Amino acid sequence: MQTVTIDWDHPADPKPVREREHVRDYVTTGGLDGHLWHGVPTLLLTTVDRATGRTARTPLIYAEDAGRHLVVAAGWGAAEHPAWYRNLTAHPEVRLQVGPAVLRATARTACPVERDVYWPAMTALWPLFDDYRAAAAPRELPLVIIESLS
Template identity: 40%
Template structure:
């Protein structure tokens, strides 16, 4: 990883960075959609980011969220960190209600996936993958005071 990526990884531990990230997420999502997943608010991809589209558990509407991810074989690992807030993000509740979703990868490839909330030793193993890529997730656990959901998104 380059110096710019390392700076972003360090800034991730700062609460002001998380607060700013929450505010710019709609712009980030817009940029990722328009660029085919190649550009986000920080410029060309510094950390692996996908667009996850879920079905709203109440509305039935399609909802898209940009998320960092780690690769696990053919599958993608995402965390419901919600920038370290005390509540889970809506997209994670949507996946619990409807486990079928779609991801758009950097470069624009669209992949239908089935989501699985992981627990136990498998969660621990996958947590290591995502925190190696973005160490601030450990800070988000401390800040949120909750167990952060970890999902494995497997191509369907």
């Protein structure tokens, strides 16, 4: 079996210009510009593409609980799960940048009980998550729990 080396240091950035600029500002300023986006905290999640093995970086709104980071696979209310979510279900080891900190972590989908506990906190932070959930129906928007390995 061939060992594949994952290049965490050179991830692909999002294609939409607005998201790509957000990521570039976040990275170049160590999170000083970009950590807060429209008044809410964001992190950069780097996942491994399930098909190619290449890494890709995505900015996401997050909440914290007991040292864990919580994100929603909303995909702006699209009918399908976003690529970053499908990637982490295939390869749960991820990298996070939260402000200036870069962390190794693992990600998993919250169980129904965890989802019920955390969903109100996520919608309090970003009320549009409820709109995205309605637009995506019948797809349920996964809530993802990310735990640092560092």
